[in-house]
Amino acid sequence: MTTTPPTLEYGPDDAATPDDESTDLLAVENLQVQFGTYDGPVRAVDGVSFSVEPGETVGIVGESGCGKSVTARSIVGLQEPGEVVGGTVHIDGVNVHEASDRTRRRLRGDTVSMVFQDPDQTLNPAFDVGEQIAESLKVHDQPERQRLLDYLHAPLFASRSDWRDHRKRAVELMAQVGIDDPADRVDDYPHEFSGGMRQRAGLAIALASDPDLLIADEPTTALDTTTQAQLLDRFRRLTDERNMATLLITHDLGVVADICDRVVVLYAGQVMETGPTDRVLAEPHHPYTRALLECRTSRAARKQRVPTIEGAVPDRLGEQPGCPFAPRCPAAVDTCQEGKPPTFERDDGTVRCREGVVFGESDDDGGPVLEYGCGETQCAREDSSTTSDTATATARSASPPPRPDDDTDPLVSLEGVSKRYQQAGGLLRRLLGTDRCLQAVDDVTLEIAAGETLGLVGESGSGKSTLADLVTGLETPTSGAVRFDGDPVGAAGTRTAATLHDVGVVFQNPRSSLNPRLPVAQVIAEPLYADGWEDQRRRDRVGELLESVGLSERHTERYPHELSGGQLQRVAIARAIALEPRLVVLDEPVSALDVSVQARVLNLLLELQRELELTYLLISHDLDVVEHVSDRVVVLSNGEVVEAGQTERVLAEPSHPETAALVEAVPRLEHSSQ
Amino acid sequence: MDTAPYLVHRFGTSLVVLAGVSVVTYGLLFLTPGDPAEVILSQQLDRQPSEAEIEAFRAEHGMDEPVPLQYADWLTDVLRGDLGTSYYSDASISALILDALPLTLELAAASVVVALALAIPTGVLSAVHRGTAIDRASQLGALVGVSMPNFWLGYLLILVFALTLGVFPVAGAGSYSQLVLPAVTLGTGMAAVLTRLVRSSMLDVLDEGYLDTARSKGLRERIVVYKHALRNALVPVVTILGVQLGALLNGAVVIEIVFQRPGLGMLLVDAVFERNYPVVQGITLFTAVAFVVTNLLVDLSYRYLDPRVELGGDPT
Structure with missing residues (x-):
């Protein structure tokens, strides 16, 4: 399985080898990982070398598909995906890939921990959060006494007092990673946690073993800016307190600038550049x-x-x-x-x-x-x-697009719109009148002028997406009125084709918003079918649309899984503009994409807006994106509009603390601001 | 969150189902060819009964009243736990069922244990070692198990283990050794279906990210698989198990005859042959109730297996 290159021979568990790198906590030497595919092996990691010293924070950056995650997973010896075909990884002097299962488990339980990217995937939905943290504590305490029946809590076989003890310590850990009311929440299941809370719980699991090295694979990518800022802050504090080394994998250079001492830039499985963060970001060599x-x-x-x-x-x-x-x-x-x-x-x-x-x-x-x-x-x-x-x-000219305060009627107007959701309260709560009711959108009044881009920002849970659903008619308001071009917007199901034409929607994750079983041409043609276009005209239009979003004819018969994230988002955009809508609602259109791809999609959106005179309602938690694209910004907090105005003004001189907090939370490269 | 409204709702629908079942089972009596009174009397007396005798029999068993009234009477009795009396022995049907029930329950329980004990480890191993010889062997085994008729396997087992090796008795009921062969026979068929299900369900779960979280804690692979993966893979398995419990009763009918166990299945078959309608009716009704209750329990168990399941949500 593992072939060690001749020059880098280490004894398998030989920590005593006198070597310059013996001070390194983590030493990766010429690591090579391959995936088997039908076309032959793909070299996902192709000779990567770097090291992490105790207490140091090192960032690995690069676009998706550059081998960042594979590198991280290979370090802890997680097999899937890929096979290590060359090179070595030493943690604390132990060669991870030649160590026995037992040694490797020891390393994981003691020395190295990992935090994963997707908050929906990190925690096991079947066990409460406390149990999952307690387990980690127990492994750390008794690495060699892992009996299945004990871990299954089988009566007579499980040491209940031990578990009670570990649960108590789990509560402490939850408090440390910033989960409020940990004593109440310890019994909650992962689905009762928000994304940010789940990532915190994942961090608690990782910290339970008091590791020397923490590997975090895009830990904040799926979170909104404010939550990300809080979590990064927590990371920094905890790693300082415990003098823990961190290997942070991210594609966000802002995050790197925020917390990393050194950076490793990875491209196509190879290290392109390494160096101290400040230098690399200020004067990149590569x-x-x-x-x-x-x-x-x-x-x-x-x-x-x-x-x-x-x-x-x-x-x-x-x-x-x-x-x-x-x-x-x-x-x-x-x-x-x-x-x-x-x-x-x-x-x-x-x-x-x-x-x-x-x-x-x-x-x-x-x-x-x-x-x-x-x-x-x-x-x-x-x-x-x-x-x-x-x-x-x-x-480019300074002439602003039409503003709502012009005499022209706005394209979309919301008057005192509120949306409440009844939460599953149960009989008892209903009888006691303590029924919970979620005020998703609270008395919002705003207008969108034709041709402008309105940015909608706010933390997750602030009602951004609900507001968008109200505009598209996917939700109907509890009170107030939503008007499109002066006419009230009804529920999407009851509207005529003519009014449905006028609004296109692009969702956040194209992988879930596009039908995986339809080829691209049909995905794009769906609204055209619904509108009754005949065959030839439909085919021409699909070709036209593909071209306008920068894809070509050869993509027509591809299925979504054969396309990259950026290409998929282009397909989604093509579908949204298929019927020449006047308003396009963009719900986090680029947040699932890499920086380089993000830039290309944003360019496309700007271009289309100019060509087709589109009006955009842009929802994003990325203030940089909003700042770049929007004419005006509306800041939402707990369903209420707390601030609205011209983009430059609002983001430069926020007058509401909520806006200031959002602006503050964006990780920035200080040196890059010219 | 709150299961009370869901329970009320679920019980309500169960009652509706049961009411429907009672109407249908009662209706069975009228769908059968010939006049039951005449058929029964001719069998009891071993000659063609006279008009007067038939009238007397009808009066005795309440058959001269209008049908809805008969149904109401019958239902009232049923709700009191009185399923009527057998046409032949005058024994109370409830007593007959209660006598036969333990043997059938014992068989059913033992079969489920056999089925799960076979299916879970085989299915898990098969999934973990996907594409290897272990996987192919277990898949083949499952295919054979599904395709093999119960009674045939039963006779085969009798031939080998009872007649040739003499380790287990051929037939009968009452001791544990007599339970082994029928339970294995019935459990194997069920295990075959479940093995495939456990395998495919595990394959879905094995790619989940939370297993990597578990591994990175330093947990042994065995705990990762049998604690973290299996629990999530069990939801569809339990659903099918619930449905299979109904099939188990069908199987029990055949197996009880093969192994000569005087359980519910045998009672039913005898009653059918004798046209002992009240007994058939009673067993059908009893089985239906058992089936509805089992499925209710299965539904409730989802909540334990997968805490994300919101039982019922809004009952309206």
Whole structure:
């Protein structure tokens, strides 16, 4: 299974080997992991080396598909997916892949813990949260006494006092990770927890073994900004208190800037660059790192195209000579395609690139090929190729889009709209009158003018999505009126085709909003079918739509699982605009996407808006996205509008504490603000 | 959260089902060819009964009243626990059922134990070692088990274990050794269905992320599989088990005859052959009630297995 490269021979459990790296808590050397596919093995991790010292926080960044998660999982020896075919991972001097099951369990119970990405997946739905934390404590205390019947709480076989004890300590841990009323919540099941709370519980499970190394795989990606900020803060405090080393896997450079000491930039399974966070983010040496930084919306002017990295992370099938990033690299020359790029050791890290491109060696314009293409040049090229200069000029000009205070009637108006949900209260509660009632949207009045983009922001649970559902007619208000173009919006089911035309919706997760059993062409054509378009016209329209969202004919017969996240979101957008709606509701349209893909989808949305004169209602927890795209912003809190106004004004000088908190919570690269 | 309204609702619907069952079972009597009074008397007397004798028999068994009234009388008796008397022995049907019931329950319980003891480990192993020889062998075993008729397996087991090896008695009831062969016979068929179900259900669960959380705690793989994965895989298994309990009674009819166990199944078959309608009626009704109650219990067990299940939600 594991073949150790000759140069890096370590004894299996030999911590005594005198070695410079013996101080490292984690040492990954030339790690290679492959997946078996029908086309042959894919090299998911291709010779990754890095180390983590005790107490240090190291970030691994890169786009999805770069092998970040696979690396993390291989470190703790989780098999699926992939097979370790080369290299070594030493934790505390122990070779993880050559260790016995028992040693590996010891490591997991004692030295290294892991926090996973998806809050819906981390906890077992069948057991209460306390049990799951208590289990972790018990493993740590008695790693060798794991009897199935004891863990199943079988009467007579389970030591009940032990479990009671561990549960008590679980409550303490829950308090430490910031779960309120831990004594009450310890008996709750995961589905009774919010996403943020579940991630905290996952953290509690990880901390239960008092690890020296915590590996966190995108722990905050699925959370809203405020929750993310709280959790990151908690991370930082706990790792400081316990002098715990952390390996943080993320695609969010803001998060890296926030808490990491050092960064490892991964691309296509290879380490492109390593170095201290401040340096890497301020003066990236590698073109890929630089491109990643450029893609951030906060770097681009409002409503302007965000620089993107064209192309996609390649599948590493078979032998591919040269640098994997070369096809997408603006600084690539012919020699990049052949031979492996050398890795330069520097005082503070490494860069894997051809000689001469390494940035920061001399002054900014010192290097031979330093004219870096991802910034201005590429923007200009893309602009001219896709939109007319006049259109760009219009958007660029300071003239604001029509505002609701103009005389024109608003496209959408909400007057005193409220939505209440009856919560499952039960007979007793109903009799006692303590019935819980969720006020999802509370007396909201707002207008959306034709042609503008209204950004809707707020923490999760603030009523953003409910408000969107009210606008689309998926929900009907408990009181108040929602009007579209002056006419009341009824429930979606009772509306005529003509009024359904006018509104398109793009949901957050295209994998769940698109039917997995229909090919792309049919997914897009669905609204056209419903509208009774005949065959030929429908087919033409699908072709047209594919083109306008930047996909081609060859995608028509593909099924959703064959497409990447960015491509799927394009399909969803094509479906939303199929019937030429006037309003498109975008519910977190880019939050499930990588930065580079996010930039491309945002560019597409801006372009479509210009071409088709669309009105957008954009819901997002990412303030950078909202700031980039929206004309006006409405801030929701507990179902109420707490602040509304021009985007620049609201985000620059928030007048409500809720808005200020949201703005504050966004992790930023300090140095990047020019 | 609160199960009380759900229980009320669920009991209500169960009652409606049972009322329907009672009407249908009572109606059985009128769907049978010939005049029951005449048929029964001719069998009892072993000659063609006279008109007067038939009239007297009808009067004695309340058969001369209008049908709805007869039904009401019958139902009142049933609710009091009186299922009537057998046409032949004048024994109370309730007593007949209660006599036969323990043997059938014993068989059913033992079969379920056999079925689960076979199906869960085999299904889990099969899923964990998916695509290996273990998996293929268990799949083949399950296929054979599903395809094999119960009674045939029963005779086969008698042939091998009772007649040739002499380890278990051929037939009869009363001792544990007499329970083994019938329970194995009946349990195997059920196990075959359940094994496949446990396997497919486990395969769904084995990809879940929370198993990695469990592994990364340092738990042994055995605990990861049999605690964390199995509990989540059991929900569909329990549903089918509930339905299978009904099938178990069908199976018991055949098995009780093969092994000559005087249980409920045998009582039913005898009653059918004798056209002993009140007995048939009583057993049918009893079985229906048992079935409804079992399914109610199965539904309630979901809540334990999967806490996300909101029992009933809003009963309206």
